[in-house]
Amino acid sequence: MSKLLIEGVSRTFAGVGGGQPVQALQPVDLAVAANDFITILGPSGCGKSTLLRIVAGLEAPSTGRVVLDGKAVTRPGPDRGMVFQSYTLFPWLTVAENIGFGLRERSMPERERTEVVASYIDLVGLKGFENHWPKQLSGGMQQRTAIARALANDPAILLLDEPFGALDNQTRGLMQELLLGIWERRKKTVLFVTHDIEEAIFMASRVIVMSARPGRIKSDVPVDLPHPRHYTLKTSAEFSALKAQLTEDIRIEAMRTAQTQSA
Amino acid sequence: MLRPLHPVRPGTRTVLGILFFVLFVVFWAWITLGGHVNRIFLADPLSMLKDGWRLLTEDRFWLDILITIWRVFGGFALASIVAVPIGIAMGAWKPVEAFLEPFVSFARYLPASAFIPLLILWAGIGEFEKLLVIFVGSVFQIILIVAVKVGSTRRDLVEAAYTLGATDNGIVKRVIMPANAPEIAETLRLVLGWAWTYVIVAELIGSSSGIGYMIINSQSRLATGQIIFGIIVIGLIGLLSDFAFKALNRWLYPWSLA
Numbered sequence: 001m002s003k004l005l006i007e008g009v010s011r012t013f014a015g016v017g018g019g020q021p022v023q024a025l026q027p028v029d030l031a032v033a034a035n036d037f038i039t040i041l042g043p044s045g046c047g048k049s050t051l052l053r054i055v056a057g058l059e060a061p062s063t064g065r066v067v068l069d070g071k072a073v074t075r076p077g078p079d080r081g082m083v084f085q086s087y088t089l090f091p092w093l094t095v096a097e098n099i100g101f102g103l104r105e106r107s108m109p110e111r112e113r114t115e116v117v118a119s120y121i122d123l124v125g126l127k128g129f130e131n132h133w134p135k136q137l138s139g140g141m142q143q144r145t146a147i148a149r150a151l152a153n154d155p156a157i158l159l160l161d162e163p164f165g166a167l168d169n170q171t172r173g174l175m176q177e178l179l180l181g182i183w184e185r186r187k188k189t190v191l192f193v194t195h196d197i198e199e200a201i202f203m204a205s206r207v208i209v210m211s212a213r214p215g216r217i218k219s220d221v222p223v224d225l226p227h228p229r230h231y232t233l234k235t236s237a238e239f240s241a242l243k244a245q246l247t248e249d250i251r252i253e254a255m256r257t258a259q260t261q262s263a
Numbered sequence: 264m265l266r267p268l269h270p271v272r273p274g275t276r277t278v279l280g281i282l283f284f285v286l287f288v289v290f291w292a293w294i295t296l297g298g299h300v301n302r303i304f305l306a307d308p309l310s311m312l313k314d315g316w317r318l319l320t321e322d323r324f325w326l327d328i329l330i331t332i333w334r335v336f337g338g339f340a341l342a343s344i345v346a347v348p349i350g351i352a353m354g355a356w357k358p359v360e361a362f363l364e365p366f367v368s369f370a371r372y373l374p375a376s377a378f379i380p381l382l383i384l385w386a387g388i389g390e391f392e393k394l395l396v397i398f399v400g401s402v403f404q405i406i407l408i409v410a411v412k413v414g415s416t417r418r419d420l421v422e423a424a425y426t427l428g429a430t431d432n433g434i435v436k437r438v439i440m441p442a443n444a445p446e447i448a449e450t451l452r453l454v455l456g457w458a459w460t461y462v463i464v465a466e467l468i469g470s471s472s473g474i475g476y477m478i479i480n481s482q483s484r485l486a487t488g489q490i491i492f493g494i495i496v497i498g499l500i501g502l503l504s505d506f507a508f509k510a511l512n513r514w515l516y517p518w519s520l521a
Contacts, residue, residue, distance in 0.1 A: 084423060149427065
């Protein structure tokens with residue numbers, strides 16, 4: 001049985017000022033197996049973030065439904081942890097308090113909470129920064145905290161919306177390895193949205209390529225590269241072949257986007 | 264020499280800031296002591312200081328100062344206790360905002376000083392009336408500013424909290440309130456400054472104590488030195504309370520510092 005089922009989910013936004021309604025997402029069907037790492041790859045504005053937000057319950061689909069572990073999604077909840085592209089740590093809480101936020105919301109006793117928080121601080125390599133305020137952290141450290149905060153809730157699925165999009169290239173590479181390392185050790189169902197082809201291949205066991213707006217699933221590419229993956233994989237022949245194939249797919253879509261925007 | 268937006272050195276900044284005060288007092292001394300204005304209408308700096316000293320040592324002016332401070336903080340505290348929760352409720356829940364916002368926007372333009380005759384009829388000329396003047400002058404301002412700040416809470420923080428399992432109640436208590444606490448405190452600091460204006464107006468009418476009462480009393484005796492001293496005292500206390508408030512905010516919300 002699939003962990004997550006997306007059935008005929010589409011999204012249409014009402015027209016602005018009496019204009020035509022805009023379809024952001026054509027009906028999408030997707031079945032996600034447990035412990036799969038799925039990346040959703042597409043050009044800007046293809047509706048991939050909208051799809052992720054619908055799975056999170058932050059937006060309602062215009063048609064269709066999302067089913068997680070046999071239950072239909074109606075609103076956001078702790079079973080779907082999310083990491084955003086923007087830095088969304090609570091600035092008034094320390095790193096440790098941020099990671100413990102979800103645990104506190106469900107009234108986990110303090111002693112137990114401290115233990116869980118400490119283990120996740122360890123997991124993302126933030127020892128020594130427990131009592132820092134978010135604004136004292138670099139972008140990479142903030143996103144590491146955000147990942148720990150989402151994982152500490154032990155969600156059924158982890159949703160990531162271009163989490164490394166605002167980071168510089170070197171940091172992004174390190175963050176990819178960190179997240180992949182956690183996934184290889186802990187196993188988790190992951191939906192990861194990105195527009196970066198290399199990132200999409202490196203992280204995924206399956207890449208979903210989306211078309212230009214209105215988005216739909218254009219291709220579904222399994223990535224059978226072995227685990228654990230090392231950054232040197234990015235220069236291997238198999239990786240390059242996949243990259244060439246996906247680059248071609250995405251290029252057509254990006255050109256389509258550019259044309260509709262200039263029209 | 265003067266490049267736009269170019270920062271000034273800290274030492275130079277202090278010197279320039281003090282320099283204006285010095286120039287101001289020198290100008291004042293020149294027109295008064297030099298006989299350029301009639302002394303009946305404007306006292307010179309020296310007699311102002313002399314008058315002030317006499318007020319403090321002989322006329323127990325410090326009692327007036329204390330009573331004025333109490334009125335400002337009393338009325339202001341009352342207004343804050345009422346206004347901050349209403350402002351948060353308006354910012355957080357849009358139906359509450361739709362219900363109250365038009366009235367509060369209207370009420371905010373009602374001049375507090377025009378209410379004084381009415382407030383005297385209702386509450387007499389005692390302390391409660393003085394507190395009410397400040398309350399009326401501050402409460403609608405605080406409600407509106409707090410509502411706007413709370414209404415513009417970062418949506419991504421709210422969304423993040425929802426995905427972490429926060430309930431609607433939890434969002435208000437553990438996201439919206441802490442996220443806006445420093446800005447609400449800043450708002451209160453600003454409005455406290457305005458409260459100093461209202462208290463003097465309240466003390467000018469139907470009062471028998473306070474700095475404003477001393478000022479209106481001095482007018483009938485043409486004691487311009489006392490009036491100016493009173494005004495300067497208000498300015499100094501306002502400045503001090505502003506500093507104290509700023510320091511308190513810095514201490515309460517270290518995370519919001521740049």
